[in-house]
Amino acid sequence: MPEGHSVHRIARQFARNFVGKRIRLSSPQGRFVDGAAMLDGHIMTDARAVGKQMFLEFDHGLWLRVHLGLYGAWDFAGDIHANGTDAALRNRRRRPIARVADDQMLDSAGEDSLHSIGAPRLTRLRMAEGEKVSIEPDGFPPEPIGQVRVRLLADDVVADLRGPTACVVLDPQEVQVAMDRLGPDPLLDDGPAAEDRFVTVVRKKPTPIGRLLMDQLVVSGIGNVYRAELLFRAGLNPHAPGKSLSDEQARALWRDWAHLLKIGVTTGQMLTMDGLGDAAYGRALRRRADRHWVYKREGLPCRVCGTHIALEEMAARKLYWCPTCQA
Structure with a gap:
């Protein structure tokens, strides 16, 4: 099961690449058609993680709550940029296995957040407990792979969710209740x-x-x-x-x-x-x-x-x- 660090990284991926954009939502699998219709065509305004749960807000006040559980994972594709919180690293001189600071760690294999959370243009990025970049898709947007519960598509980026424990639309009051229950x-x-x-x-x-x-x-x-x-x-x-x-x-x-x-x-x-x-x-x-x-x-x-x-x-x-x- 993805632990807290993974979900925070995913939320930051959404904040960097989706917030501020108009999002088209669909359910290729067919199990989230009604929920996708409630959010389709609206602008994403916020993305946040609380522990193992993630909340995505849209401009009409509704939220998408996602709990990946044991089997859930997100795939990102398109013009994906690195996590905005790591922007300061771009101007630092890199060296193999370097410690920039206690909270900014780099390595020669590209496993730091600047690389593993981001992906070059038109590549696919899997984010769950283990983050792996797979083969380049042919064209954009790529065809959904597997049982995609919900697809979030902007002009230049796409995110596919598969296998979550929870994927529901909430109003602001329900979101607050859900967040308040968590430690x-x-x-x-x-x-x-x-x-x-x-x-x-x-x-x-x-x-x-x-x-x-x-x-x-x-x-x-x-x-x-x-x-x-x-x-x-x-x-x-x-x-x-x-x-x-x-x-x-x-x-x-x-x-x-x-x-x-x-x-x-x-x-x-x-x-x-x-x-x-x-x-x-x-x-x-x-x-x-x-x-x-x-x-x-x-x-x-x-x-x-x-x-x-x-x-x-x-x-x-x-x-x-x-x-x-x-x-």
Whole structure:
């Protein structure tokens, strides 16, 4: 399932390439005909992500809410430009595996957000948990591929959505209700109020912290990868009740989530290992096996203590953790 960094990157793709343009909506698959008709021909005025959900606003006040779920993905094609938030990188001198700043990471393989979120003219860009550029389509707009729930088409760009858990049209009141139900997202609000909200909820709950981090009503955007990595980085047992955490531990979790989310949005990768040298950093960007502490490392020795990484199920998802470092 795409985690928070992917959805924020997709929302920024829409903000950069679709907002301000008149959009033609259709449902090639036929399952969203009525919803597409409600938005067809209107100008997109906003695009925002809250955790794992994305909201697209149109000039007549209606919104399109999309939750990709386990199988959803967007394809972009046409005159796609890089994420506008990365414009400052264009004027910087690039070098392989360079660190421009803590929140602006580049690599020689083009896996930073300037390249992986954008695409050259008339190429197709897949955006889900793994972002991959596929073959060039023949002409514009390209024919829909697969079961496209909804197509958003402007004069020069197109976005196709397939396999979402949710794809619905909402009015402003319904959008506000949907957003208010979600837990805080540090990319939308990294102030003390959002942090306090997270800390207060966590420290009241007898629920294991490994479950709380996956609850989108507690905190937005954390999925299976970030859950495992955040808990390892904090040295927390995933079975520890939320109310057993100290105030300092809960606040450190929130701040580390904000830190990792920012890196994920910038690089396009769930890079959770800090302090890497240039060679290790390059490997981490290229290979998932080299970018995580515990995720998908079951049976392998812990990178810190050598204990075999454990695998079990929690909240209907696989949980990876070190029984020694997280005792």
